[in-house]
Amino acid sequence: MSLYFTKEHEWIRIEGDTATVGITDFAQGQLGDIVFVEVPQAGTQVTQGGDAAVVESVKAASDVYAPVSGEVVEGNAALEADPSLVNSDPEGEGWFFKLRLSDNSQLEGLMGADEYKAFVDSQ
Numbered sequence: 461m462s463l464y465f466t467k468e469h470e471w472i473r474i475e476g477d478t479a480t481v482g483i484t485d486f487a488q489g490q491l492g493d494i495v496f497v498e499v500p501q502a503g504t505q506v507t508q509g510g511d512a513a514v515v516e517s518v519k520a521a522s523d524v525y526a527p528v529s530g531e532v533v534e535g536n537a538a539l540e541a542d543p544s545l546v547n548s549d550p551e552g553e554g555w556f557f558k559l560r561l562s563d564n565s566q567l568e569g570l571m572g573a574d575e576y577k578a579f580v581d582s583q
Contacts, residue, residue, distance in 0.1 A: 464527065464567055465576035471551055472527040472570065474561075482555040483515065483524060483546065486580050491517035494546040499535035499556050506530060506559060508566050513556045515546065528566040530559040 462474040469487035473480045488494065496516040506512045506526035513524035513535075535557045539545055546554040561567075571579060 462567075463573060464570035465573070465579075466525065466527045466570060467579065468525050470525060470527050472567075474567070477560055478533065478558055479528065479530065479561055480555045480558050481512070481524075481527060483550055484576070484580075485550050488547050488550040488554070491515065491522060492519045493517055494543045497536075497539040497543045497546060497556070499537075499539060500532045502532055502534055504532040506532060508563075515543075515556075524556055526559070527570060528559075528561055529563055530561045532557050532559050534558040 464472045464474070465484060466472075469484045471482055471484050494515060494517050498514040500506065500512055506529060508526055508529045510526050511523045512526040515522050515524055536555050539554065539556065548554065
């Protein structure tokens with residue numbers, strides 16, 4: 461299992477040929493109380509850096525971008541019923557979608573945990 465982060469505060473966990481994507485604890489903290497989440501449907505093709513999901517909080521609405529390109533294999537339906545999962549467990553049960561990667565080399569441009577922590581600390 462490998463974990464990567466983007467400068468837009470998404471995380472991506474790689475397990476075999478499947479990747480799980482969500483927003484980081486830092487991102488959910490900046491957004492505040494999450495009130496609505498829209499996740500992509502299975503079969504949706506996403507492109508690295510492109511819009512993949514939407515998250516709305518009491519403060520703002522925000523796009524969630526795809527850290528890598530691929531085909532969505534599952535959206536987290538639990539978020540529609542309980543969007544607050546993003547606040548309570550952003551890097552666990554609050555994941556947004558799972559996808560099958562189309563190009564593993566795209567992972568090379570993402571940050572590891574230590575790099576991401578340094579990036580957030582510099583904000």
